[in-house]
Amino acid sequence: MGREFVELFNRWADNYDKTVQGVEEEYRAVFEGYDAILQEVAHRSSGNVLEFGAGTGNLSSLLLHKADKYMGVEPSEKMRKISEEKLAMALYDGDFLSFSKPSWPIHTIVSTYAFHHLTDKEKAQAAAAYSQLLSEGGKVVFADTIFINDDAKHDMIKKAESVNYLNLAQDLQTEYYTTLPILQTLFETEGFTVDFKKMNSFVWIMEAVKS
Template structure:
């Protein structure tokens, strides 16, 4: 359920913000337009938000600045500490996409950026089914994450990373559970959501799903 990658999160904690803001060449395309991606998630969100994979708190900060109520979930202790420092003591709870403390009030939006790929396709479906029961009609899931049109596009991106000498990126693409748009569409629609996919850069798609 993503916790198998906690050692990676610990390694990334101190360098994550540097990477997302374009200072690591290997990941520059992955985080291209990072600010715009976060702003779009905020714009698509309702008033009471459950956020998975808070990381260092960049999206959380924007959601709070926009006047949203945010319940943050993050499995990595170092990431949680950095987020709470950035957010001046805002509480971030230990949890993951599948096991998490339930919010004290009804939520209208579930959000995440750069994290849903830490689940297998089976776990992704389990998560979306769970969120379908948590959200009321009209509630939304707004995820921004790396996904691919098909397996050929996925394999081509791995080959390109290797050709450029981007060893870390190639390893990440092969180690984590990146999936395809058709699989994600099936997962959302069979669990009671209508979903749209909007490309945000060469890697990242915005997924906006509304519960019917």
């Protein structure tokens, strides 16, 4: 359920905000247009919003200005503390599959740079759970590294290795990055209509609307 990565999140917490602004050359392409990606996810969100993997609160701060109600879920204690200082509000300990459900109806479920911490089997479980949480017209808006197909993923790993971006190459091989067809099928199976928008050479936004 992504919990195997919590220690990584805790170690990364203090430097995360610098990383997403492109200070690390190895990950610069992954976070290219980071602010625009967050703005796009926020723009597609409406009503009562549930955010998974709130991290250090960068998307959360945008959502608080437009959501009717907001709840943020984050498994890393260190990242939650940073978020809570930024936002002056509490986040909840949890993950994509294990979390305290809000007392109010949910209209939009969002996440950025986090859904790849679930295996495809766990992603399917999440899609099924979100289908139950959302009414018709409710939606899931996720921005994450996704590949067109397995060949594109393998090509990106080789490209990273060729320029000695060995940490990036290892991340792409050890975390659970999926493909557009798999993700589309997982959500369509649970009654969603799915669209994708490419944001940079790694990141796509998926908008899945409950039919």
